[in-house]
Amino acid sequence: MDAASEKELGNAAYKKRDFDAALKHYEKAIALNPNDITFYNNIAAVYFEKKDYKKCIETCEKAIEVGRENRADFKLIAKAFTRIGNAYKKLDDWNNAKIYYEKSMSEHRTPEIKTLLSEAEKQLKELERKAYIDPVKAEQEKETGNNLFKKGDYATAMKHYTEAIKRNPDDPKLYSNRAACYTKLAAFDLGLKDCDKCVELDPKFIKGWIRKGKILQGMQQFGKALAAYQKALEIDTSNAEALEGYRTCSVAVNSNPEEVRKRAMADPDVQAILRDPAMRLILEQMQNDPKALQDHLKNPDIAAKIQKLLESGLIAIH
Missing domain, CATH: 1.25.40 (Serine Threonine Protein Phosphatase 5, Tetratricopeptide repeat)
Incomplete structure (x- = not known):
């Protein structure tokens, strides 16, 4: 039997998840033709399915070596690099996963590899962020920020609060303190964002x-x-x-109702609510029958829209 036939038998066994049989056929294929990268890639796939990631990586490295020596299609070499990346991913070694996804991309760029690389980068960033967390250092940075704030050096205080947040991102007080700095520096939008984060946490x-x-x-x-x-x-x-x-x-x-109305009507969210025929009907109903409001507030979507109109000052509930 020739190498290609052994490979076909291996593929059939692989599809049936009979990995031991698949392995034997792929190994026979290599014995008949040791210069084909595909056979090594297939064996690596078997080891991956068997969760023997160390063997999978070793086989892929051999596949790349054979592939380079025999001028194999760069797509097949990229496939081996990707599988090494996937094996490291299974081993939670995101650093090596990223390295091998990048190697795969340098051989052959595909959207799939780009997604895997992005995931690895995201995971590494998150691990770095978690490793940086240190509540004791956060407290020290906060104290430094507090002292600077008292002295009126708001810009430097803000930098220390930012560092404290990186060291302990789940402490609402830190966002509140930084919001106070932003307010003093007239960066109201940033201050508002910090207040929202603060009350979201607590x-x-x-x-x-x-x-x-x-x-x-x-x-x-x-x-x-x-x-x-x-x-x-x-x-x-x-x-x-x-x-x-x-x-x-x-x-x-x-x-100044007119001023309030003008400002509210400039808000796209308010405009959208008032354009909604169902909401117009509800508002009309509320005017004629104040008790109807309680029923409408049971619907979270309508309650949110009414809340928006209340906040804009367009309507008031007495």
């Missing part, structure tokens, strides 16, 4: 809601600021800062 962290309210107040977004202060008051009904913020924003929202 919805009961009252300072995060108050700080969010103050930033929105500073941005003249009184409806949204009201909603943030409302959240703070749900946590502590007697908090002086939240009460004062809520009172000031209520006055601002009601003092």
Whole structure:
């Protein structure tokens, strides 16, 4: 029997997941023709399925050596490099996985390898991020930031808070502190982002809601600021800062309805809600029958849209 026939018998056994039989046929094929990279690649595939990743890697290396000596198609060499990468991936060795995916890409670029390489890079980045986490160092950076903040050096304080966040990304207080820096530096959008992260990590962290309210107040977004202060008051009904913020924003929202309306109508989200015929019907119903509101609030989608209109100051519930 010739090498090609042995390979076909090996392929048939492989498809039936009879890996031991497949291995014997591929080895016979190599004995008959030791210069064909395909046979080695096939044996490597068997070892991969058998979860013998060390043997799989060794066989792929042999396949590449034979392939280079016999001027094999670069696609077949790329295939061996990819399989080595996949074996290292199974062994959770992302560093080597990345190296071999890159080698495969240098032989033959395909979307599949590009995806595998991106995954390896992402995993390595995540491992690096986790290895960097150190709550003790985070606390030291926070203290340095606090001292600089007290001295009015907000830009440098912000850098120390950023480092503290990298060292302990799950501490809401750090985002709150950095938001305070951004506010002082008039970077309101960044401050708002940090406040959102802060209350996402700890919805009961009252300072995060108050700080969010103050930033929105500073941005003249009184409806949204009201909603943030409302959240703070749900946590502590007697908090002086939240009460004062809520009172000031209520006055601002009601003092210039035309200005509020103009600002709200410029918001694309508000425009989309008001263009929705179903929402227009609901708003009309709410005007005629205030009790209808409770039923509509049971639907999360409608509740979110009503909340948006409340925040914009376009509607008010008494």
